[in-house]
Amino acid sequence: MPELNHRPVPPTLDPVVTRSNKRTTFKLLSAALLATATLGLGSPALAQDVKAKLGTSLPETHPQTIGARKFAELADKKSNGRIKISVYPGGQLGSDQQMQGGLRGGTLEFTVPSTATLANLVKEFGVIGLPFSFASEKQADAVLDGPFGQSLLAKLQEKDMVGLAFWENGFRNFTNSKRAIVKAEDLSGLKVRTMQNNLYIDLFNGLGANAVPMPVNELFTALETKAVDAQENPFTVVYAQKFYDVQKYLSVTGHAYDALVLVGSKKFWDGLKAEDRNILQAAALEATTFQRQTSRELNAKMRGELVKVGMQVNDVSDAERRRMREKLQPVIAKHQAAVGEDTAKAFFAAIAKAPE
Numbered sequence: 001m002p003e004l005n006h007r008p009v010p011p012t013l014d015p016v017v018t019r020s021n022k023r024t025t026f027k028l029l030s031a032a033l034l035a036t037a038t039l040g041l042g043s044p045a046l047a048q049d050v051k052a053k054l055g056t057s058l059p060e061t062h063p064q065t066i067g068a069r070k071f072a073e074l075a076d077k078k079s080n081g082r083i084k085i086s087v088y089p090g091g092q093l094g095s096d097q098q099m100q101g102g103l104r105g106g107t108l109e110f111t112v113p114s115t116a117t118l119a120n121l122v123k124e125f126g127v128i129g130l131p132f133s134f135a136s137e138k139q140a141d142a143v144l145d146g147p148f149g150q151s152l153l154a155k156l157q158e159k160d161m162v163g164l165a166f167w168e169n170g171f172r173n174f175t176n177s178k179r180a181i182v183k184a185e186d187l188s189g190l191k192v193r194t195m196q197n198n199l200y201i202d203l204f205n206g207l208g209a210n211a212v213p214m215p216v217n218e219l220f221t222a223l224e225t226k227a228v229d230a231q232e233n234p235f236t237v238v239y240a241q242k243f244y245d246v247q248k249y250l251s252v253t254g255h256a257y258d259a260l261v262l263v264g265s266k267k268f269w270d271g272l273k274a275e276d277r278n279i280l281q282a283a284a285l286e287a288t289t290f291q292r293q294t295s296r297e298l299n300a301k302m303r304g305e306l307v308k309v310g311m312q313v314n315d316v317s318d319a320e321r322r323r324m325r326e327k328l329q330p331v332i333a334k335h336q337a338a339v340g341e342d343t344a345k346a347f348f349a350a351i352a353k354a355p356e
């Protein structure tokens with residue numbers, strides 16, 4: 001019979017010690033209750049501590065996780081330390097899709113996925129990733145914070161989630177290990193990793209590339225082993241994930257604006273006191289301003305940083321970007337129908353009204 005592991009067992013209190021402890025505890029509790037009653041304080045409902053986990057797919061240095069930590073800090077401060085949100089970055093708790101499953105199952109309380117993966121649960125989110133839709137971050141803010149964006153967040157309730165705010169990932173650009181992308185034809189034949197989203201798959205196949213969907217936390221290895229030649233993400237993701245170590249060329253297409261969503265578990269949310277929901281909503285609102293500002297500041301710096309670490313960066317001309325958009329019309333039409341023509345119409349109407 002193999003020896004059992006004899007781990008040290010903590011010393012248990014002997015009966016005499018435990019008995020006297022119980023008497024002391026009882027006396028203290030009685031004194032506290034008596035004091036409360038005497039002082040006429042009324043027995044305030046003991047505000048319970050709230051513990052929550054928040055998972056992100058990108059590293060500490062990316063605005064997705066920087067924003068998550070700000071959200072946790074604000075919730076702690078606004079609740080006088082009662083609401084403790086632990087942040088787990090870099091895909092520790094799974095991919096964006098897996099973490100969304102955790103929210104729905106009630107094993108995770110918050111995450112911040114791209115709208116592209118949320119679109120697999122609520123198809124209307126797919127409209128945000130339609131190529132070449134937003135002209136600027138300012139225009140994106142106006143649409144996402146306005147009635148249109150808020151109507152999308154409300155739809156998450158149907159999928160056991162609570163949409164708290166739109167955060168920013170940013171305009172997406174191509175990187176690859178083979179050649180500079182100057183015109184659409186340069187994409188031909190490249191194996192391009194895409195987010196796990198049918199629009200993105202059709203988008204890159206529509207441009208003549210071979211789309212390979214996978215979670216972002218598997219992407220570095222796929223690039224390193226040449227399982228894929230290319231990927232597309234904002235500068236901040238390229239830098240934070242160190243893709244510059246395995247990608248030579250960065251071609252600035254800005255082909256889609258990627259929004260993130262700070263999402264909560266409806267199971268968790270419905271179990272909170274109204275006071276705590278209000279605190280979390282206020283923390284989310286304040287963290288959103290901070291997250292977007294951080295994203296823009298870092299994105300503005302990252303292009304230069306990526307040149308410093310050896311990437312060859314080229315701009316793709318507006319004429320070529322318009323040409324790419326023309327080539328993608330069949331894909332855009334297909335996915336406008338997929339999200340629902342009414343949703344697509346409302347989206348483009350909101351864009352038309354939004355300042356650039």
Ligand code: EAX
Binds near residue numbers: 058096114195233
């Ligand atoms: O959570 O997968 C990606 O390329 C995105 O940057 C990621 O979903 C952000």
